[in-house]
Structures are given as structure tokens and as C-alpha cells.
Amino acid sequence: MSLKIANISLSDFRSWHRLELGFDSDLILIVGRNATGKTNILEAIQMMTSLVSFKHPTLSQLIGRDASSASVRATAVGDSRSLDMRLDLKPGQRAYFLNGKKKSPSDMRGLVPSVCFAPDHLEFSKGSSQVKRAALDDLGSQISQSYQNVKRDYDKLIQNKNRLLKEESFSSSLLDSIDEMLVNCGAQLMFYRINLFSNLMRYAQVNYERISDGREVLAATYRYSWDRSGDSAVAREYPVSIGDADISRNELREMMAARLSSTRQSEIQRKRSLIGPHADEIRLFLDGSDVSDFASQGQQRSVVLAWKIAEVDQMEATFGNQPLLLLDDVMSELDGPRRRALLEFVDRGLQIFITATQRDYFDPELLGKATVIELPIGGETAQ
Template sequence: MGLIVNNISLVNFRNFRMLSVDFSQSITILVGHNAVGKTNTIEALQMLTAGYSFRKPTPVQLILEGEKQSKIHAHLTGDGRVIDLSCTISSLRRQYEKNGKKCHATDIPGDLMSVLFTPDDLACIKRSASYRRGEIDDFGKQANKTYAKVLAAYLRSIEQRNRLLKENVVDFSLLNAWDTSVALGGAALLRARLKLFRRLSAKTSEIYKQISGGENLVLRYESSIGEISADQTKEELLDKFLSSLKDAHSIDERRQQTTVGPHRDDIVFLINGKDARMYGSQGQQRSVILALKMAEVLVSEEILGTKPLLLLDDVMSELDKSRREAIMNFTFGDIQTVITTTNLGYFSPDMVDVAKVVSFE
């Protein structure tokens, strides 16, 4: 099975003074009422596998009220390896360690990736483009350490260019210089994002066809700089992006922001040729996101050679029986999965029998 998380311990983390949870190598169900800390446990697992939290909290928000710091620790084994991961959180920073040695958050997913599915994800198609971009970028930050650095560098350059555009009188010689910096970073990000998107989109389409009864799904990347593809070289993408930035000078100056680039791109989901955002039913949209999450699991395994940790945070209550069964059939006995729920009735008796059930009170 590869690496698995055997245990996680939390000290002064969120609402917990102290918590220790042992996990099954297959399925662990965390059951309890709302607001007892089940999602906080999922968050800690994500931080120690992905290197970030889906909630995007400040450090202070991760510390129990009245305390100065918190700590989370996970013990992993598998493939003849033993790995201890920890993160100590103070009011100013988060310090990660791997086997007792300090490391960066981007080093964390190098051994075991995680795929998180939350109720918010089910609205991905209806939400803003930034949410759909973020889905790809968050996965990319786990899949490739360089991806995170390229993304951060690009966003910094966009911030600097936007700051220049907000000045009363724009210095166009300086703007041209920032065009080059933005285009260099943007071309690198586009190339990495498009390659990852191609892998994810192919698998998402295959899975969707299986769980939808044969419907055709196409994922289309819509770039703000015109038609592009993963087959283009970095130089070709650079030239196209730079040209688009120059063409946008007037509108960028008027709007005081950079209006073209990968930070403005979108992903469109087409079901039988129609935009799922406009014409897809709620059930179809949820099946698309379910297929995308399953695709992330498969691509994670391709990248690392080991299955990821699957985290399902209270999604069973949001899915109908057929989609719950699709998830369970996909994960059953093959992928280490941690699920939170308020009701064990969402699961088949067979699953409850084989799962490790942990009660939160």
C-alpha cells in the first residue's frame, strides 16, 4: 500500500488541549456532532501531508485560546520507511520538521500526498474562476515542489506590477520592465499548470463517464492570453504572454490592475458539449467534482508511486446514495481514507464493520 499515517497527535491545536488518534491502514471514520473538532483533525492531517491548510488560517487561529503555541505530529510507516512529521505553530510562524530536521512546508508532500474533499468543493463549478484555478494550483503545489515556488514568484510580480499601475502617473518604461518579469514567471507557471491540467482532465473525463452512465465530459482550459496548449514551449508561451501584456497597457492603466495572465484564467467543464456551470444539474456538477477528486488520487499515485491519503470531510451528507457508493467503491480497502460524519447511517454495514470508528464527543 505504500506509506500510511498511523497516528496523529495535537497539542493546543484549535479546540484541542491534547488529542491522539490512531488510524486504520484502510478506512477510519471520525463520528460526532458538529463543532467537536472532526474537521480540525482533518486540517491537521492535511497540514502534515500537503504542507498547507485548506482554511488558509493565520498562525494564531491554529493555537488554542490562551496558549502561545501549538504542535501537530504524525507518524508514518510503509515501504520499509519510518517518517515523523511535525509542525510547531507560534503567533508568527509555522515550523515544519521531518524526522527531527527543520524543513520547508513545500518539502512535506515529498513522501505522501493527500487529497481533500469538502462540502465547499461541491460548489466548485458554480463559484468564481479563482476557486477552479486554486484546485489545480493546490494540487500542483503538492505534486511538484517547484510548482509552489513558481506560483509564489509569479503572484509577487503581479502584485508589484499592480502597485505600479495604481500610481497617479504610470512610468511606462518601468511598466515594460515589469511586463518582462511577469511574462517570464507567468510562462513558467502556465507550462507547469497546463501539463498537470492535461493529466487531470484526461482521468477526470474517464471517471465521469463511468459514474454518470456514459455522459461525455471535457475539461477546457480558458486562457486570458488566447489559445494555448501544454505542447507549446516556454519560449512560445513567453512571447504570447508578453504580447498580451503590451496590448493590455491601456485597459490595465485604466483598471489599475493586470487583466491578463494565469491569475485570470478559468477552467470550463463541458457535459455533452454544454457548459456545466450554465446547463448542468446539481447532480451532474457534483459528479464532475467527484470525478476530479478521484482523478487527483490516481495522478498522485503516478507522481509519487504511492497512494495518497484521502480526506473526506463531511461530504457524505451532501451526496446522494449513488455518489456515496461511487466514492466507497473507489476507495474501499485500497486507499487509506479518513472520513468525518455526524451519522454512520450514510455508510453500508459492510463498510462500518471493516472501518475503524473513532467517536468525538
């Protein structure tokens, strides 16, 4: 069994000066007009559980406009225990507490994992490689502290390198030393990402088959920056080429070092960094056709759904706990069968939080099982 959130209280978190909510079922519907603070509640739960927000705000943006600090408290219950979780926020500073004791984010990671699905994520299947890389790296960072650290270090190095390449003149030994660090960090990032992608695709493929009644096969390619196809490559089977899923870190290091050195002149001429995982290509295919170019709207939605459900599968496999599912305003974007595919999670025992502007998206049977929170609630309105 996994931990579920029994109650949450917010102080000066975004638009909420004070809010206390209790949840006595596994399905929580938060219903209210636009700008009543629904997404803010989901974001607070995500910050508390996944330690990130799908909106990628600065910490100051999370603090109420007229306040200097914010806090989120939640009680998680299950496995015959009850945990008091707290997150305190100040500009540029956050602190997590578990049963009153200060904890680092890595201590909190995975305790109560969560998967968030918001309308922006619907862009994923037709989005560029950049969107897909970001989705993978976001998930990897939620799952592993090392993934998060490597990604952060790699991004800093790329920024430094691009800054250097834009200068009128610079010493090649400085570029050598950045490239050396980049190779270590980049190979590590590729290694983590390829492994995660390969696992995730295995789940996504099964999920897609279920959602689409086995009509099409979902496949994917992952190509290194030095190997990008540029054309509409055809991929018929899975695994097609998720990089090389069993490649070693050393091999990746050697490949990247060799490519960096053979591409150095082009990088100098074009004044930007061309080689490394920030430029790797990720593509998805249905029966061999690129999803972003050929799939119908409905097929694209099903791919996103298969991917999101795969995130849930991956979290369960990694942490041995079922994640919370946070569905922000996606019900209106999905048709009946796809909505039902998501709501099947109720039967799988997950706790699900759903925001919507109307109750109509839910049938009466489901409403009967749910804790329904209507905003604004007596006296407790968003500012």
C-alpha cells in the same frame, strides 16, 4: 505499498489542547455533533501530509486560542518502515521534523500525500474560472515546490503591478520592468498549469464516464486571458483546447509579451492588470454544454467527484504513493451511488478519513471494517 498514518497526536492545535488517536484500519470514521473538533483533526492531518490546509488559515489561526505554539505528531508506517513526523507551529513560523531531524517543507512533500474533499469543493464545477484556477494551483502547489514558488512570485508581481496602475502617475520604465518579470513568471505558471490541467482532465474524463455509466462526455477548455470567449462556446470532444498542451515556455513568453504590450493602454485606462494567467478562462462541458450554466445538480456533483478522484490519480502518478483521502463532511451531500464511488477507494487500498455528524451514512458492512472515533471522547474534548 504506501505509507499510512498509524496514530496522531495534537497539542494546542485549534480547539484540541491534547488529543491522541490510533488508527488500526484503513477506514477511519470520525463522528460527532457540530463543533466537536472533527474538521480540526482532518486539518491537522492535511497540514502534516500535504503541508497545506484547505481552509487557507494563517499559522496563528491553527494555534489554540490560549496557547503560544502548537504541534502535531504522526507515525506513518508501511514499506517496512516507520516514520515519526512532527510539525511545530508558532505565529508566522512552522517547522517540520522527520525522525527527529529538521526538514524543509520540500523534503516532506509527497512522503505521505493527501487529497482533501470538503463541502466547499462542491462549488467547483459551477464556480467561476477563478475557483477552477485556484483548485488547479492548489493541487499544483502540493505536487511541486516550483509550481508553488512560481505561483507565489506571480501573485506578488500582479499585486505590485495593480498597485502601480492605481497610482496617479508612474514611470513607464517601472511598468516595463514589472511586465518583464511578469512575462517570465506568467509563462512558467501557464506552462505548469496547462500541463497539470491536461493530465488531470484525462483522468477526470475516464472517472466521469465510470460515475455516469458513460452517458455523457466531459470536456474542457483553457483560454488565455487575451483569448477569452465570453460567450457559451461549445466544446464537443476532449481534448478540446487545454490551452495548447504541448506549447513551449518560450512560445508562451512571446505570446504574453506581445499581448502585454498591445494591451498596455487598456491596462492603464482600467487601472488593473488584464493580461496573464490570473485572468485565464477555464470551462468544463458535458456533451458540449457548459457545466456551470446547464448541468443538473447531480451532474455537477458527479463532475466534482470525477475531478477529486482525478486528483487522487494524479498524486499517485506523481509520487508513486497512494495519497490519504480526507473527506470532510461530504457524505451528507452525496447520494448513495456517489458515496459508493468514493468508498471504492477502500478496495484500492487507500487510507480514508471521513468526518460526519451521524453514522447513518455508512452501511453496517463498512462500519465493521472501520475504526470509528466518536467525539467527544472520554476526557479529550475540544475546548
